[in-house]
Amino acid sequence: MRRAATLIPAVLFAVLALLPFLPLGRDGGYVLGLLTRAMIFGIAALSLDLMLGAGGLVSFGHAAYLAIGAYAVAVLDANGLSDVWAVLPAALAAAALFALATGAVALRTRGVNYIMITLAFAQMLYFAAGSLAAYGGDDGYTLSGRTAIFGARLLETPRGLYAATLALLLASYLLCRMLVASGFGRALRGVRQNAVRMQAMGFDPFALRLAASVTAGVICALAGVLLANAAEFVSPAYAAWQRSGDLLIMVILGGAGSVYGAILGAGAVVLTEEALGRFTEHWRLIYGPLLILAVLFLRGGLAGGDRHRV
Amino acid sequence: MTLLVVQALNGLQLGLLLFLIAAGLTLVFGVMDVINLAHGVQYMLGAYLAVTFAALAGSFWLGLLLAVAASGIIGLALEWLVIRHLYARDHLAQVLATFGLILTVNEAVRVLWGSAPLQLAMPEALSGSFELMDGLRYPVYRVALIGAGLLVAAGLGLVVARTRTGMLIRAGASNAPMVSALGVDIGRLFARVFGAGAMLAGFAGAMAAPLVSVEPGMGDNLLILAFVVIVIGGIGAIRGAFVAALLVGLLDTLGRSLATDGVKLLLSGPAASRVGPALASMLIYLAMAAVLAVRPAGLFPTARA
Numbered sequence: 123m124r125r126a127a128t129l130i131p132a133v134l135f136a137v138l139a140l141l142p143f144l145p146l147g148r149d150g151g152y153v154l155g156l157l158t159r160a161m162i163f164g165i166a167a168l169s170l171d172l173m174l175g176a177g178g179l180v181s182f183g184h185a186a187y188l189a190i191g192a193y194a195v196a197v198l199d200a201n202g203l204s205d206v207w208a209v210l211p212a213a214l215a216a217a218a219l220f221a222l223a224t225g226a227v228a229l230r231t232r233g234v235n236y237i238m239i240t241l242a243f244a245q246m247l248y249f250a251a252g253s254l255a256a257y258g259g260d261d262g263y264t265l266s267g268r269t270a271i272f273g274a275r276l277l278e279t280p281r282g283l284y285a286a287t288l289a290l291l292l293a294s295y296l297l298c299r300m301l302v303a304s305g306f307g308r309a310l311r312g313v314r315q316n317a318v319r320m321q322a323m324g325f326d327p328f329a330l331r332l333a334a335s336v337t338a339g340v341i342c343a344l345a346g347v348l349l350a351n352a353a354e355f356v357s358p359a360y361a362a363w364q365r366s367g368d369l370l371i372m373v374i375l376g377g378a379g380s381v382y383g384a385i386l387g388a389g390a391v392v393l394t395e396e397a398l399g400r401f402t403e404h405w406r407l408i409y410g411p412l413l414i415l416a417v418l419f420l421r422g423g424l425a426g427g428d429r430h431r432v
Numbered sequence: 433m434t435l436l437v438v439q440a441l442n443g444l445q446l447g448l449l450l451f452l453i454a455a456g457l458t459l460v461f462g463v464m465d466v467i468n469l470a471h472g473v474q475y476m477l478g479a480y481l482a483v484t485f486a487a488l489a490g491s492f493w494l495g496l497l498l499a500v501a502a503s504g505i506i507g508l509a510l511e512w513l514v515i516r517h518l519y520a521r522d523h524l525a526q527v528l529a530t531f532g533l534i535l536t537v538n539e540a541v542r543v544l545w546g547s548a549p550l551q552l553a554m555p556e557a558l559s560g561s562f563e564l565m566d567g568l569r570y571p572v573y574r575v576a577l578i579g580a581g582l583l584v585a586a587g588l589g590l591v592v593a594r595t596r597t598g599m600l601i602r603a604g605a606s607n608a609p610m611v612s613a614l615g616v617d618i619g620r621l622f623a624r625v626f627g628a629g630a631m632l633a634g635f636a637g638a639m640a641a642p643l644v645s646v647e648p649g650m651g652d653n654l655l656i657l658a659f660v661v662i663v664i665g666g667i668g669a670i671r672g673a674f675v676a677a678l679l680v681g682l683l684d685t686l687g688r689s690l691a692t693d694g695v696k697l698l699l700s701g702p703a704a705s706r707v708g709p710a711l712a713s714m715l716i717y718l719a720m721a722a723v724l725a726v727r728p729a730g731l732f733p734t735a736r737a
Contacts, residue, residue, distance in 0.1 A: 180524050227721055231728045234467055234523055238663045239724050242717040245656065249717075253710030363656060367531045374528055404543055410536030417529040418517055 131295065131382040138288055142281050154280040155352070160392040161287045162348045165294045167372040167384035169341035174370075175379030176302050177334040178314035179229075182237045183244030184369045187339045189251055189361035190217045191346020196263045196356040200256065205270045213343045220247075221339030225332045244361055251358035262357025269351055277351055287348055291385070294341050299381050301337065310334055375416060434568045439689045440682065445574055447681020448581025452636035453654060454661040454673045455588055456629020462605035462668025464519055464622045467526045470510065470533035472655025474630045477537070478503045478637025479646045480545055483552045492555035492642075499638040500631050507630020511623050519622075534652065542648045549645035577639055584632070585674055592670050601625060605668050657684075660720050666730030676731060680716050687715040 138157070146153050166188060173179040194213035198204060224243040231239055257263040268277040276282045301307050310330050312320045317327040350356045359365070368391065376387025394412070398405035457471045481502050486495025514533060518526045553559075554573050561569040592598040600621055603611045612618040637651070644650065661680050665672025692708030723731060 174524075180527070182527070227725045231724050234461070234667060235663055235724060235728060235730070237467070237523065237527065238659050239721060241656070242660065242663075242720045246714045246717045246721075249713035250710055252713070253707065364652075367527075370524070371528055371531070374524065378524075404539050406535045406539035407543065410532045410534075410539065413532030413535065414514055414529050417521075417525050417532065418514075 127380065127382065131385075134382070134385065135288075135292060135295075138291075142284055151280045154284045156392070156396055158280070158284050158287050158352055159349075160389045161284075161291045161385075162345050162352060163369070163372060163388040163392055164385040165287075165291050165348070166342050166345040166369055167376065167388040168291075168294050168298050168381065169338040169345070170369050171373045171376075171378060171381060171384040172298050172301065172341070173334050173338045174373055175381070175384075176307055176310045176314070177331055179331060179335065180237050180370070181240040181335075181338075182363070182366050182370065183224075183240035183242070184338075184342060185363070185365035186220065186244040186247045186361050187217050187342035188346040188349060188365065189247055189358070190220055190339075191343035191348075192350035192356040192360050193251060193254075193257070193346075194343070195269060195347055195350040196257050196265065199265050199267075200263065204265070204267060205272065207272060209269050209347060210344075213347050214340050217339040217343030217346075218336050221336040222332070225335040229328055229331050229335070241363055241366065244363060244366055248358050248361040248363075251361060258357065260358060262355055262359070265350065265354045265356070268354060269347070283348075283352060287352075290344060290348065294344065295382065295385065297341070302379075302381055306330070306333070371413060375420070434565065435689065436686075437565070438568065438570065439686050441570065441574065441578070443682035443685030444678065445578050445581070445681070446685055447678035448578060448585065449636050449640055450654070450657055450661050450681055451585055451674055451677035452581060452632045453658040454665070454677050455585075455670060456626075456632045457658055458662040458665070458668055458670060458673045459592075459601060459605075459625050460622075460629050461662065463601055463608065463618075463625050464604075465608070466515060466518055467523050467530070468515065469527060469530035469655065470514075470537065471629070471633055471658065472651030472653075473534055473537040473541075474503060474507060474633035474651070475637040475640075475654055476541065476646075476648070476651035477506060478634030479552070479641040479644075479650065480541060480550070480637075481634065482638035482641045483550050483646055484545075486552060492553070496635075496638050500635045503634020503637075504627045504631040507634075508623060508627045510630070511626040515626065516619070516623075538648050538652075545648075547648060549647040552641040552646065554642040573642060577643075580639060584635070588632075588670065589674075597621075597624070657716070660716055662730075664720050664723050664730055666732040669730070669732040672730060672732030679719070683719055684712075684716050687712040691715070 138161070141157065142154060166184070169187070170181065170184045173181055173184075191213045194216055195204070195209055198209055198212060203209070224240070228236060228239045228243065251257075252260045268275070268283070271277065271286075277286055309320065309325050313325065313327040313330050321327055346360065349360070372387035372391050373384050374387070375390055376383030376385065395405065395409065398408050402408070453471065453475055456474075457468065460466055460468055460471075478499055481499035482492075482495050484495075485498040485502070486492050489495050489498065510533065514529060518529055558573040558576050559571075561571045562575075563569055590598075592601060600611065600616055604616075604618060604621060608618055611621075657680060661676045662673055664679065665674075665676030688709070691712035695708045695711060727733070
């Protein structure tokens, strides 16, 4: 188990790093674009796994952070700013603020009420985004170009965006892995299993959960920035509740609490959707039952999951 | 003033519609601790079945009856196929599996009936309007909908409060293992509750069909609203669901007509006409956040929630 947890991610990242150097021929741009998308959702799923796998917090509104990151790109773009020095701090600060404000209320609730209140906050953001007439309202906003990196337009090619996404995925993965293994991660898992006992030992469950929510939100906003760049388009649909559901599926399919499982889950979902979508217009008619079967029979997910999961 | 009365009536009607959907949701959650996202598709199916059966039978009333019966049968089938296997699982697994059900049924509807919105004609007897007060006409059908909603709500309240089945439902909601240990077949009780909930949602969909455009995914937004209702009301509480449903219905409807004017008091015209509608859409979610911030278990907390 422990060896697999090191070996699989190592192989995964090695393959992803070597791929752009293979002769992919005419479909190269398409393949890289698809994998970029999968990796972006990998970052988002990683961040959700930090809350869900380690913290036991089932957020049904995580797509809100994708929208925050994406709208940071759009709003700055509309005001003539599209450089990473402006976009990243704005996106991450906005996400941290949103996570702090909503977490302060949502973390007072437990169980289904927590699931529903996170959903409610994401819905608020969804409707708020739809009212931003200056940024396209419900129709969305087309970016004038991708974000520059300190003046250099490195993200304009499929290969450039792919490389940047891969680097950020690796960084997010290492950060999440480190956090889960750290004292903070242990305390968070302790709170998930027995909050009262942890409190008696001097830990503050609320503060730990809030810290996990803010960290997860900030990492997910990063994915939102990338997603806006990949699509060169931003719309309220980024925060739709169906997308929050998709993120949960990725984490659970990959195996909550295993960190790298979230990346596998995101890849599996994005690639399955794409493959089924090419096969038939009504791909959801296959995807839906597959999802139900996966939940009923594939317990623990692709990565086997965290053995301590309750 | 007249606008306010019309909007209040519309809000009442939306509230009762929401109650019909939320009632099944909250009972299913109360008795079996199952969170069923696929409840919204029951509402959608009710509307589609009503359209189809009304066309086949040539009568709105026969179509309504058949649609409600078929909704119950589909509900029982879904319970047997999927929901039954989720009792022992955590809420997360239930959310995902029923999310899969939503995707499947929405797509199946798209295949069977097409993506284009369908219409259902009102029954002739109720298609007129009458004068509510000076110069204000209100459609009879909407009043009939309010009446039907109140009637069903009262009936449901009586069943839960006064009958043996209702007693078992309440007992199951507060301690299911104990009810089971006392010799009640809790699985069968749950299947019945689930089927009844599906019929209520189907009834809501069939009754709403003449007022809305019947299209795939029409249940999704109402599902979210119904969840807001049961969370505000306190999960598992039928009385809470009723109060919260009316609250959400009125707040949403009145909010949409008054928010822009309200915001105009604070902001200038053009800004207000942009902020107003957004604020109106957010109003019920703000209300839910406010309620949960003060009472984390909802307005009428039950033992289990």
